[in-house]
């Protein structure tokens with residue numbers, strides 16, 4: 309029987325590459341998007357295995373509960389949850405408003421709580437399942453002018469480690485992938501010079517691709533990673549060692 313993966317933020321960037329890779333690995337996919345419906349539709353149509361799209365604001369707990377119910381009703385179960393949806397933003401710390409803070413934490417951290425909480429009862433009943441959270445190197449080492457983003461991603465790392473301990477006896481693994489500089493729309497606010505300067509700090513001398521991150525997710529989602537839980541795997545070209 310083909311396994312079912314739910315991927316948030318699957319319409320573009322890293323989430324899209326993760327969906328393509330998991331489809332190639334034989335998963336059926338539930339693709340969560342918010343604004344990019346056409347892109348999500350196009351992706352679902354291009355995949356070999358059954359794939360459906362769902363519009364859901366990942367920062368809204370009730371919407372997440374409804375979406376997970378819908379996915380389970382369509383596919384019967386969720387074997388793998390990839391919490392990938394996220395936003396970034398650069399601001400001086402003292403310019404961050406309450407609403408900037410709430411949006412950043414809601415989209416990048418509360419979303420991981422909401423989806424994991426909604427998906428786990430089914431996994432616990434079956435005594436198997438995997439959760440993979442997309443964190444960020446800035447959650448590990450902190451980024452100037454991205455304190456709210458760094459705090460949210462550090463929260464994702466803490467949630468990953470604690471939840472891994474709690475659900476391991478139920479046969480469920482929880483891991484995080486921590487990307488470095490990956491060329492997606494999220495990097496569009498960086499100038500060519502910013503990217504050049506960042507690239508000079510990367511030991512492997514290149515920025516990452518969404519496929520680099522998807523490869524790590526594919527490994528963690530597969531049976532070779534069955535004895536790995538609570539880990540944060542850096543996909544940063546050596547920028548974080």
Ligand code: NAP
Nearest residue numbers: 317319320321322341342343344365366394444490492494
């Ligand atoms: P991206 O290209 O900007 O794509 C972001 C995705 O998240 C889109 O599919 C978007 O959906 C979705 N999304 C955003 N807010 C949402 C919401 N409230 N509800 C539902 N979906 C929402 O970003 P990316 O670079 O692929 O980033 C993916 C993940 O990797 C993020 O968690 C990011 O923090 C992390 N990351 C990225 C980098 C990097 O260098 N790119 C580095 C470290 C970590 P719609 O377009 O449909 O609205």
